[in-house]
Amino acid sequence: MSEKRLKRQILKKKLFTKNRLVILNEDTFEEIFSLKLTLMNVFVVATVGAILIIFITTYIIAFTPLREYIPGYASNQLKKEATELALKSDSLALSIKNNEAYIASIKKVLIGDLDYAKLNKDSILASKVEVSEEQDLKPSDADLKLREQVAKEDKYNLFEKAQSKESILLFPPVKGSITEKFSLKNKHFAIDIALTKDTPIKAILNGTIIFADWSPSSGNIIILRHNNGFISVYKDVASLSKSQGDVVKTGEVIALAGSTGKESTGTHLHFELWKDGYPIDPKQFIEFE
Numbered sequence: 001m002s003e004k005r006l007k008r009q010i011l012k013k014k015l016f017t018k019n020r021l022v023i024l025n026e027d028t029f030e031e032i033f034s035l036k037l038t039l040m041n042v043f044v045v046a047t048v049g050a051i052l053i054i055f056i057t058t059y060i061i062a063f064t065p066l067r068e069y070i071p072g073y074a075s076n077q078l079k080k081e082a083t084e085l086a087l088k089s090d091s092l093a094l095s096i097k098n099n100e101a102y103i104a105s106i107k108k109v110l111i112g113d114l115d116y117a118k119l120n121k122d123s124i125l126a127s128k129v130e131v132s133e134e135q136d137l138k139p140s141d142a143d144l145k146l147r148e149q150v151a152k153e154d155k156y157n158l159f160e161k162a163q164s165k166e167s168i169l170l171f172p173p174v175k176g177s178i179t180e181k182f183s184l185k186n187k188h189f190a191i192d193i194a195l196t197k198d199t200p201i202k203a204i205l206n207g208t209i210i211f212a213d214w215s216p217s218s219g220n221i222i223i224l225r226h227n228n229g230f231i232s233v234y235k236d237v238a239s240l241s242k243s244q245g246d247v248v249k250t251g252e253v254i255a256l257a258g259s260t261g262k263e264s265t266g267t268h269l270h271f272e273l274w275k276d277g278y279p280i281d282p283k284q285f286i287e288f289e
Contacts, residue, residue, distance in 0.1 A: 015040040105277060106211060106223065170204045170285045171250045173234065174257065174269055178288055182281040189279035190233070190272040193288055197238065197267050199257035203248045204232050204273075204286065212244045218270065219260025224248065233272035236261045 016038050023033040060066050176199075180192040207226035214220050218235040222242065225231055238258020248254055259267045273282040282288075 015043075169250075171202060172286045172288055173201050173204055173232075173271055174199055175288060176269075178283075179268060182279075182283065190235075190270050191282055191288070193269045193271065195257040195267055195269055197256075197258060199269075200253045201234055201237060201255040201257055201269060202251050203254050204250070205230060206249050207232070207247075209242050209244055209246045209248065209254070212240050212242060212246075214260070217262055219258075219262075219264060220255065222255055224254070229276040231274040233270075233274070235270035235272070236264045236268060238267075 018036050018038055021035040021037060022031055024031055174193055174195055176193040176195045178191050179194045180188060182188065182191050203224055205224075205226040207224040207230075209222060210225045210231075211221060211223035220235075220237045220240055222234045222237065222240055223231060224234075234255055236259060237255040238260060239256045240254070241256070242248060242254045257267055257269055259265075261270075264270075271282055273280055273285065
């Protein structure tokens with residue numbers, strides 16, 4: 001017991017013994033600064049300083065924007081922007097993929113490298129009618145009262161509700177003699193119509209011009225995309241009166257007849273009609289003569 005008590009007394013004496021920290025000039029040994037302290041004071045100051053440093057560092061990391069400069073930390077704004085950029089990049093990649101597929105299909109339209117679909121006018125225009133089984137459905141009393149009330153309200157209604165009707169009417173691009181008919185055997189997916197020079201060529205249906213340019217083999221070409229999956233192609237024309245991206249109406253002049261392609265044998269119109277990516281005979285829909 002006496003040894004332990006002696007050790008504690010020695011340790012206490014060391015901790016509380018006053019020491020002097022002196023800073024001297026090396027050349028003149030002049031005292032510049034001196035400070036009285038004990039080991040206990042040094043320990044307390046060091047502990048408090050360490051606690052303050054830890055507290056300040058934690059506060060900076062948790063509550064200030066300075067944490068963004070620490071490797072491994074990122075702000076919520078940066079995370080949000082990164083997420084938005086990732087979503088936009090995915091959307092752009094999908095749009096580019098769709099555009100590439102669409103351009104490939106337009107290229108096939110130009111060169112005619114597609115299979116023929118056995119489509120006719122009736123198969124395209126006819127709507128699918130589903131016949132349901134007859135059922136004996138008797139209205140309830142509440143239903144009869146509701147019908148009577150609605151009938152009274154409609155009796156004095158001055159406005160008639162419009163009914164949606166869908167029909168397809170293709171306007172002839174030109175009138176003339178057909179010099180070469182549509183032929184699957186010869187891979188001639190169009191009809192050639194003899195014309196006089198500068199005959200106006202008109203749009204067969206409302207649509208958007210998706211291609212309007214010149215090619216060595218077919219001369220000036222203009223392609224229109226219409227609703228219901230139709231695409232109309234006009235080749236070997238002399239000049240174009242519309243540009244790519246223009247919206248045209250049925251019967252609007254889009255070009256003038258001529259003979260501009262290398263494969264052209266005279267002034268005529270090489271006209272193609274496509275439905276859902278397949279060539280079809282335009283005579284099934286249009287009277288040219």
